[in-house]
Amino acid sequence: xxxxxxxxxxxxxxxxxxxxxxxxxxxxxxxxxxxxxxxxxxxxxxxxxxxxxxxxxxxxxxxxxxxxxxxxxxxxxxxxxxxxxxxxxxxxxxxxxxxxxxxxxxxxxxxxxxx
Amino acid sequence: xxxxxxxxxxxxxxxxxxxxxxxxxxxxxxxxxxxxxxxxxxxxxxxxxxxxxxxxxxxxxxxxxxxxxxxxxxxxxxxxxxxxxxxxxxxxxxxxxxxxxxxxxxxxxxxxxx
Numbered sequence: 209x210x211x212x213x214x215x216x217x218x219x220x221x222x223x224x225x226x227x228x229x230x231x232x233x234x235x236x237x238x239x240x241x242x243x244x245x246x247x248x249x250x251x252x253x254x255x256x257x258x259x260x261x262x263x264x265x266x267x268x269x270x271x272x273x274x275x276x277x278x279x280x281x282x283x284x285x286x287x288x289x290x291x292x293x294x295x296x297x298x299x300x301x302x303x304x305x306x307x308x309x310x311x312x313x314x315x316x317x318x319x320x321x322x323x
Numbered sequence: 324x325x326x327x328x329x330x331x332x333x334x335x336x337x338x339x340x341x342x343x344x345x346x347x348x349x350x351x352x353x354x355x356x357x358x359x360x361x362x363x364x365x366x367x368x369x370x371x372x373x374x375x376x377x378x379x380x381x382x383x384x385x386x387x388x389x390x391x392x393x394x395x396x397x398x399x400x401x402x403x404x405x406x407x408x409x410x411x412x413x414x415x416x417x418x419x420x421x422x423x424x425x426x427x428x429x430x431x432x433x434x435x436x437x
Contacts, residue, residue: 212365243425251412253366253428299365309356309379311426313365 209234212300214314221290222322228275229285229317231300239305242283244274247297247316256298259283290321325349327429329415335435336405343401344432348417355398356426357390358414359383366414372398405436 213232221227233242244256259267259274267274275284287294297316304310328347336342348355353374358366369388371379374395384390387405392398402409412433416426 241425245428250430251414251433252430253414253416255425255427258425301365309354309371310368310381311356311358311366313367315363315365 210314211235211312212302212314214300214317216317217315218318218320220320220322221287221294223292224289226286226288227290227319229287229298229300229319231283231285231314233281233283233300233302235281235302235304237304237306241303242274242276243301243303243311244272244283244285245299245301245313246294247299249296253299257285287319292321292323295319295321327415327417327427329413329429329432331432332430333433333435335437338407338436339404341401341403342405342434343399344413344415344434346398346400346415346417346429348397348415349419349427352417352419352427353395354418354426355392356416356418357398357400358416358428360412360414360431361410369400369413402434405434407436410434410436 240261242259246254257269257272259276266276271288273286299316300314301311355372357369360366368381369384370390372392387403390400412431414431416428418426
């Protein structure tokens with residue numbers, strides 16, 4: 209079974225609007241971390257935001273927030289006030305306590321911000 | 324620049340040749356990772372070092388692949404007798420500690436085997 213599922217291959221958003229990128233995960237480990245990375249065309253994976261499985265509040269980092277719904281095993285990324293520079297691939301990833309040296313990545317969502 | 328550095332950034336090689344990629348992690352990070360990313364996919368774990376010790380290897384890391392981190396600083400990933408299926412981006416990442424922290428990636432090394 210896939211550890212991380214991203215069902216949106218591509219998304220479009222109008223500049224200055226908010227957009228939600230979906231991510232669901234599968235694990236039986238009670239302790240895990242969820243991450244979002246941005247990958248522009250240059251190739252570098254840029255860390256955006258982290259959510260621990262025991263965190264009570266949703267993580268926020270500037271314009272990025274993570275909508276963590278533990279019972280549904282979802283960890284959606286919300287980008288507010290989209291900018292042209294947000295156009296990139298976005299990857300959701302998970303690290304489990306028991307396999308802590310491996311990050312499991314989804315297949316990514318390509319986001320295009322329209323002027 | 325104090326980020327993870329990888330070189331070469333691009334490599335085109337003929338099938339059957341050997342290639343080597345180098346990764347210089349963030350200086351205070353003792354953990355180092357190699358991932359592989361093919362088109363349309365997310366990165367896949369290859370191997371992990373803590374200091375100079377290679378502690379984990381994925382099944383993806385065939386006998387033709389070898390990674391080293393001789394002094395616990397930079398690392399090399401060598402692919403022997405390259406095959407077309409090895410064409411991918413090879414990403415290096417580093418971290419300071421595993422609990423609660425993310426890993427920081429370099430810009431990757433693109434390999435094309437012709």
